[in-house]
């Protein structure tokens with residue numbers, strides 16, 4: 694079989710052409726090229742630094758490949774996420790051949806222990822956490838290594854503890870609470886290929902993503918603003934940066950999302966991809982017709 698060398702020339706071509714076209718150009722088998730690429734990326738691992746807001750137990754530092762192809766999972770608010778969101782995210786990862794996964798935060802909803810009014814017909818706090826953990830099992834299997842950003846909903850458990858004067862050390866680490874595998878890491882923000890990944894708590898509206906990028910003076914990817922999904926670029930004499938909001942994966946029909954039922958702006962379901970720290974791609978989830986999720990009797 695013809696030996697495949699992953700040279701800079703090949704990598705440059707892969708930035709602009711689909712992998713099948715590159716394979717054809719060199720007369721290589723597409724799957725062999727894909728395997729060679731994975732081997733090459735493993736060799737070029739770099740240390741990833743995250744900034745933790747809630748102290749966690751000592752762990753080996755996570756690593757990510759050079760020139761990463763990052764998939765960003767939106768706010769899932771488990772166990773109240775859309776039933777097709779997981780499948781959509783897996784498909785997007787395969788479509789863009791992502792090798793690095795970021796969860797943008799609010800993976801957990803916490804309706805039962807939030808500061809808001811609770812639905813008396815909903816789950817108890819214990820049951821909701823149990824359902825969220827069960828819901829996460831499939832994510833853990835499919836995505837064994839994930840860099841999670843702290844979302845305002847993820848922090849609710851610790852905030853409640855603080856409100857009642859309980860010290861942080863009285864509580865388990867989030868990894869134990871969520872039953873997550875060793876490859877899942879939580880931090881306030883992550884930086885990969887000079888792009889900042891953070892939940893985005895504190896800003897809202899359709900321009901929150903570019904506002905964050907402008908404040909950070911660096912390309913920035915956020916979630917948090919459920920009603921928008923998109924990317925905006927901004928250039929100066931010195932650089933070109935982008936802000937991207939990856940949307941969310943929540944289920945508007947669930948009782949935990951009842952507060953938004955009268956809002957004119959509906960959740961925009963989607964996820965995101967960042968290639969080599971340069972190109973931000975917001976990927977909307979196809980919900981078929983609008984009727985599908987606005988409460989019509991035909992909804993599935």
Ligand SMILES: [Fe+2]
Nearest residue numbers: 768799917919
């Ligand atoms: Fe959220």
Ligand SMILES: [Fe+2]
Nearest residue numbers: 799844845917
């Ligand atoms: Fe949020």
